[in-house]
Amino acid sequence: MKIGISGASGHLGQKVLSFLAAHGAGHSVxxxxxxxxxxxxPAEGREGDYDHPESLVRAYQGxxxxxxxxxxxxRPGVRGRQLKAAIDAARQAxxxxxxxxxxxxTKEAEEPSIGAPYWDGEQHLIRTAPRWTILRMNYYAESMADEIKSSLGAGVLAGLGPERVAYVSRDDVAAAxxxxxxxxxxxxxxxxxxxAAVVTGEERAAIVSELTGAPVGFAVLTQEQLAGGLAQAGLPEPVVSVVLDIKRNFVAGAFDIVTNDVERLAGRPATPLRDVLAAVLKA
Known part of the structure; x- marks a missing residue:
């Protein structure tokens, strides 16, 4: 069986390649x-660019x-277009x-919502692919760890509300x-x-306090306050908009879900947020 990974040079793609190599079982990757x-x-490399669908048709052959x-x-509209092009190329190949x-x-959403391309991609996949599977991932624990590292100097983590999130490690998504x-x-x-568990903003701050040995609090801000702080930190406006959208999704409960799908698919328990934070903060 020939298995292809589109987007293989990214962090997630490289980890999926590693796990497939460990699986063995005679698959060509x-x-x-x-x-x-x-x-x-041991992966065979093929050139394929989401912005050039004809290259994807060639890369997906066989x-x-x-x-x-x-x-x-x-950028609004780009990822949704790319996903549809990749799905169409797979069908043509x-x-x-x-x-x-x-x-x-993921639910029905319109651009420029950060969830819009996922909704469009899922719907297009279901309508057009002969056989399909969707792997919805929670928010990356590593992304939250990077956010925490940038906030340590202030001694406070900020959000728009309680932020109930079942953070998942990139390794676990790749293994699944x-x-x-x-x-x-x-x-x-x-x-x-x-x-394995939902973690609130206050619980996250408590974990960081324990790991660093310094008091870290959690503050609920208005969108205007958070946007102002991010801009003051030097983030460009498009990035500020994305961060605010993610934080709104946190408060709306989009990531307030726990399953055992990682263990079912990967054959191992999901990695706790504390373990990821400990590794990143130590590094």
Missing amino acids: IGISRTPATLAD LDRLLIIPSADL GVEHVVLVSAAG AAGILAGEGHAGAIYNATG
Whole structure:
């Protein structure tokens, strides 16, 4: 069986390649990227660019299963267009089963909402792919760790509300994706890759206090206050808008969901947020 990873040179894609290599089982693994030369063995590298669909059709030829990882391009309308193009290219190339990485809490939304491309991608996949699986991931624990590192000097973490989130590690998402690609019985399923427990903003601050040995609090701000603080920190307006959208989703409960899908698909328990924070803050 030939398995392709589209977006293979990114952090998640590289980890999926590693887990598939560990699976063995005689599968051929193909990494698809704008920069295939950067991919490590044992993956075969093929050039494929989300902004050039014709390259994707060539790259997806001969694949039995394909994982589509969204790009990091957050400009309104771009990711949704890219995902639809990749799904269409897979159909043109004759790929039998497409697995899409999506986001927890995905629901009908319009641009410029950060959730709009996931909704559009999921709907297009379901309508057009012969066989499909969707892996919705919770918010990356590593992304929250980076946010915390930038806030340590202030001694306070900020949010728009309680922020109930079941943070998931990138390793766990990758292992779950590899489990789908190398396994059987996943067609038509929508999985949620989450951490083992929901963590509130105050609980997150308490974990950081314990790990650093310094008092860290959690403050609920208005959107105007948070936007002003982010701008003062030097973040450009498009990034500030994305952060506010994510924080609004936290408060709305989009990531307030816990499943055992990581353990089911990866064969191991989900990594606690505390473990990820400990590793990142120590580094």
